[in-house]
Structures are given as structure tokens and as C-alpha cells.
Amino acid sequence: MSGEKRYIYLDHSATTPTDPRVVEAMASYWNDEFGNSESAHAFGRVAANGLEQARQTVADVLNCHASEIVFTGSGTEADNLALRGVAWAARQSGHGCHIVTTPIEHHAVGHTVDQLHDLFGFEVTRVPVDEWGRVNPDQVVAAIRPDTVLVSVVMANNEVGTVQPMVKIGRVCRERGVLFHTDAVQAAGRLPLELDDIHVDLLALSAHKFYGPKGVGLLYVRRGVSLIPAITGGDHERGRRPGTVNVAGAVGLATALRLAEQERVAESARLRHLRDRLIEGVLSSIPESRLTGHPTQRLCHHASFAFRDVEGESVVVALDLEGIAASSGAACAEGELEPAAILTAMGVAPDWGTGSLRLTLGRSNDEADVERVVQVLPPIIEQLRSRG
């Protein structure tokens, strides 16, 4: 942000700024190379070429075939396409009507599954999570039935940062012949996305979470997986996502993903160090505070806390006045004074659950930012508690 005051942005799980290298790669597709990638003339060919190069770049990063990448309008849309697409295809072929998922999914998955249940009669099993927000792969196995058509487990949770045991879950799904979808929106640039290791069949990403533009995501769809898309129209994206393709967005996503992957190892180590100092500094200076999510199996940039008898929203407002941008749980859940559903699923008591704070680090942050938070947060919590 511009102006005199120095703002500290600690909400990288909500969104990230677009990398200038990404903006540069996109620019020509807004200007001279603006054609519709479906057009038969030279402008169309240039756009189609840019689109297919972007698809190949993504495929190289994910180590898959370019034909397995579907560009979408967001991570939400990618999750919707995966879930509804697989469910409807299974319904059409009479393959089954049961979905296994978890109580800690983003609404993009959770509400889609609810709709499949409410409007389309699918049966849903939500495998519980432990106090750290981790799914037990044995419970996933136990939940799979002969009529299960899909297992969907978020790779890393957005609110508490817990990373799931993906390899084990993927392996059991493969052994049982059930399709496996993961929402990896928070994982790109932060965790390795080894599609073959995790035996994943469908994987959703969103560019704005890894320094790409907003309004573009993708779904990886393993070859041979049938989908019936809810959006109908033209033949774009092999009929899986009709609608004129956002070529600049696809180029931006691909560039951002390539850069994020190139820089992942070094940047994750740097962020992990900052995160650990932040966690240690907050917990040691604030009484009745705790970390939410897993202490070690968590995203490298993600620190989330619960403070007893404090409202998370009030902490966010007070930090904002200090020039620090934070979040209380998921951005889309803000305004609700109920404890976040995920904290309830993890067994966090309500007098702790409403006081949740999420601080998510990124490229712009350094040690001085962390020290500033450790300095200003304890008096904020003390003051809010004293007001009762």
C-alpha cells in the first residue's frame, strides 16, 4: 500500500500480490496479443499458442500431460468442477452415490458436497480429524464403501495450516479403486506437488495464492477420469470448462507456478524460520494462548493461534490500527462470531474458538515484521481481556 505508514501484510493465505515478473509475462496478452484463442486467424493462433505454452509450463511443473490441465476461473471453480463433475459422471454411469470428505474443507468443497447431498441425493461421510486437524488414513479406508465415487481431502487447511498425510490417503484410494481429489490451493509454492507420489486423480490450484493473478485457477484431471461439467457452452478446455479462455490469466498462473516452484525450497526454509520465531514469540508472551493446527505438519508460512476469552475479530481490528494486516480464520468466515467450524471439528472449546488469529507470512516479510507483531500483540490481547 502507498502512503507514509509502513504496513505489514500477514495475510498471504487470503491472497498474495502479483509478482511483477508475472505481470510482465501477462502484459502482451492484454495488449497486442489479445486474440480469442479459438479464432482461426493470426490473432487467435498467437493467443492459442500462448495458452498451450502456459498449459505445457504447468504440466512440466506438475509432471503430468498438458491435456490433463483445465484452466478455470478460480480455485473454487476447480473444486466445483472436480466434485460435481465426478459425482454427475458416476450418477450417469450408475457407479455409485457416496462421497468421503472431511469437516475441515474450504467452502468450495464443503458447500459443493452439501449441495450434492441436498439436491442430488449423494450420501456423504465426513471422516473426523484429530485435535491438530489431521485425518487418519485408516479412517478414510474404513469410510470407503463399494458405492464410493470420490474421496476429497484438502492438502493443507487454510485456517490452521495443517498438512494432511496425502501419500497414505492417496495410496489407500488407489488400492480401493476410488478417485481421489485434493484441494491444493494453499499448497502451491509451499509443498511439493508430486502427483504420482500422492496418487491424486484431481487437484485444484488458484493463481492468486502463489503470486499470480486473481480470477484464474486450474484443475488437474488424470487421463481417463470422466467429468460432467456444470457449465455448458462451447468446446473450450476440451468441453470441461466452456467459456472464452482467460489467456493472460493462464499465462500468469503458469509463470507464477513456475517461479513459485523454482523458489520453493529456499523460500519455504526462510518462511519456516520466521514462522517458528513468530509462534514462539506469541506463545511465550501471551498467557492463555495456544497454537491451532499441527505443531510440525503445518504450512511453512502459517501461524494460527487461539486466545482464551478474546474475539478474533477485535484482534484483527486492533492489529489493523497498528498497520498489520491479519485474519481471524478464513477471510470468507469473517463477520461470524461463532467459533470457526474447523476449530469445533478439532475439539477446541468455544471460549477459545472465537479468539482465533491467523498470521500468514510471505515474500515481503522479514524478521523485523515478526518482532513488531511479537511486540504489539501482547498489549492488544491484554487490553481486550481487561475490557471483558
Ligand SMILES: Cc1ncc(COP(=O)(O)O)c(C=O)c1O
Ligand atoms: C483451501 C482453499 N480452497 C479453495 C479456495 C478458493 O480459491 P479461490 O479464491 O481461487 O476461489 C481457497 C481460498 O481461500 C482456499 O484457501
